[in-house]
Amino acid sequence: MECAKRTNEVEHYGPGVAHLAISAIGSDRPGIVAAVSGVLVRLGCNLEDTSMSLLRGHFAMMLVVSGPDDLAAELLEQDLSAATADLGLLVAVRAIDDEVPAGPPGELWTVSVYGADQPGIVHRVTTLLAEEGANIADLTTRVIGDPARPVYAMILDVTVPPGVDGGELVARLSTLAGELGVECSAHRSEADIL
Amino acid sequence: MTVRPVLRLPEPVLKEVAQPVGPVDDDARRLAEDLVDTMRASPACVGLAAPQIGVARRAFAMDVTGHRKARSCHGLLVLFDPEVLLAHGPVVAREGCMSVPELTGDVARASLLVVRGTAPDCTDRVLQVDAFEARAVLHEIDHLDGLLFLDRVVSADGVFPRKVYR
Numbered sequence: 467m468e469c470a471k472r473t474n475e476v477e478h479y480g481p482g483v484a485h486l487a488i489s490a491i492g493s494d495r496p497g498i499v500a501a502v503s504g505v506l507v508r509l510g511c512n513l514e515d516t517s518m519s520l521l522r523g524h525f526a527m528m529l530v531v532s533g534p535d536d537l538a539a540e541l542l543e544q545d546l547s548a549a550t551a552d553l554g555l556l557v558a559v560r561a562i563d564d565e566v567p568a569g570p571p572g573e574l575w576t577v578s579v580y581g582a583d584q585p586g587i588v589h590r591v592t593t594l595l596a597e598e599g600a601n602i603a604d605l606t607t608r609v610i611g612d613p614a615r616p617v618y619a620m621i622l623d624v625t626v627p628p629g630v631d632g633g634e635l636v637a638r639l640s641t642l643a644g645e646l647g648v649e650c651s652a653h654r655s656e657a658d659i660l
Numbered sequence: 661m662t663v664r665p666v667l668r669l670p671e672p673v674l675k676e677v678a679q680p681v682g683p684v685d686d687d688a689r690r691l692a693e694d695l696v697d698t699m700r701a702s703p704a705c706v707g708l709a710a711p712q713i714g715v716a717r718r719a720f721a722m723d724v725t726g727h728r729k730a731r732s733c734h735g736l737l738v739l740f741d742p743e744v745l746l747a748h749g750p751v752v753a754r755e756g757c758m759s760v761p762e763l764t765g766d767v768a769r770a771s772l773l774v775v776r777g778t779a780p781d782c783t784d785r786v787l788q789v790d791a792f793e794a795r796a797v798l799h800e801i802d803h804l805d806g807l808l809f810l811d812r813v814v815s816a817d818g819v820f821p822r823k824v825y826r
Contacts, residue, residue: 519817606817623820657756657764657822658729658792659704660799660809 482535486511486542487528487562492555494525502527505549509542510534522609530562570601572625575632576655577639581648583609583618591620594642598635601625618648623655662694663701664713666758669808671714674759678709678716678804681740684782688719692738692780695721705758707796709803712759718742720800722793729753729792739777739785742801746774755799755809756822765809766818769798 490502499518506513511533518527533542543559550557579591588607595602604623611617626632636652643650667674681688691710699708699721707722721738724730747770756764773794776786789797799809813819 603821655754655820657754657820658706658727658795659756659758660707660796 483532483564484535484537485514485562485564486531486533486537486539486559488531488542488546488557488559489529490527490546490550490555490557491521491524492550492553494520494523495553498525498550498553498555499527501550501553502529502546502555505542505546506531506533509537509545511537511542519606569603570625570627572601572627572630573632574603574655575600575624575626575636575652577622577624577636577650577652578620579622579639579643579648579650580617580619581643581646583616584646587618587646587648588620590642590646591622591639594638595622595624595635598630598638599627600630600635601627661697664694664698666698666702666708666712667714668759668761671759673711673714673716674803674808675806676711676716677806678711678718681717681719681778684740684778684780688717688740689780691715691717691719692721692740695719695738696736699723702758707800708758709800711803711806718804720803722796722800724793724796727792731791732789732793734787734789734793737787738780739775740780742775742777742797742804744773744775744798744801745786746772747798748772751795752814753795754820755795757799757809759803760808760810762822763810764820764822765813766815767799767809767812768814769795769812771795773797775801 492498503513511531514530514532516529539559539561543557546557579587602622602624607620609616610619626635639650639652694713695708695710698713699705706724706727707720709720710717719740723736724733725735749771750768751771752766752768754764754766771794772790774786774788775797779785
C-alpha cells in the first residue's frame, strides 16, 4: 500500500522531486506531529525517513521529506513556523542532496555505556570509535535515576569496518570505560534473518 | 527443483490469514519442495513460510542447523497446519525477514514451545523446540496469520535499518 501511494504522489509531482531535511523541537504536547505533517501534506511533501523522540520534555523531530523541487527550503521553514506558532516549535529546513550514500561496510555492534554522570563520556567514547573508523548509525543517551545521583546511559549502534577486530575494539572501549568509571558492554547486533 | 521468488511488502498475500493445508496431497508435497528449494537458495535464510512464495496455505520450511543461537535443532523441518500447544518464557531479540529486507526489529518471543503439525509424509509431529528454533517457528507461524515482525516490534525505537552484506 505504501509503495502504491508513494508512486502516485511522485507521479503527481512530475519529474521534479527534491529532498529537504527538517528539524523541529518544542515543549511536548499532543498535536505536534499532526500540525507539522499537515503543512507537509498541504505542500505536497512526502515524509520519508524520520526520527522523532521525546527528549526531557521536549519533542524533537528530524525528518527527510521529498517534495516538489520548486519548494524552497526557506518558504517551507516559514510555513512550518507560522503553522506551529502556537506550539512554540523551533523549526529549521534545508535542502539536501537527493543521492542516498551507501553506508560504510562492516559489522554491526551495539554498545552500551552507563554509569555516574560526568562531562566527556560521549566525547571520549565517540572519539575512540572515530579513531577506529567505526561509524555511528544510531546513538541515544538518557540521564536516569535519582537526580541527586544521576546515571548517564548511552546506547550506540556502530558499524565496525572490515579489518578492525570488533573484540579488540570492545576491549579498548572497556579500558576507556574503566578510566571513566562507567560500565561498558557490547555485542554483535546482526539480526537473525528468518 | 523450483526456486520461487520471495515476495516482499506490500504484496497483499503477506497480510492474509493463510488457509489450512488439510490432507496432504501432491500439491502440498510440491509446496513443501518449493519452500525447501527456495529457502536453500538463500544461504542466510533459516525459514520460509508459504505466503512468502505467494501461496496462502498454512505451511513452512525451516532448518536452524549450525546456527550459533540454536539449542534444539530438528534439522530440516516442513510442517503443515502447525499449531502452538505451549509457549513459555518471552525473550527479546533482533530479527529480520526476507519479505522486509530493509529493516530489522526487536521482537519478544517465547523461548520454549511445543508445536504440532503434519509433515509432508503425512506423519503427525509434536516437537519441543527452544531458543532460536522456537523464535524461527513463531516467526514462520506469524506469516501464516498475516503477521510480520513489524507487527510485533517491542517499541518504536526497536526498528533498525538492516545492513545488507554482499
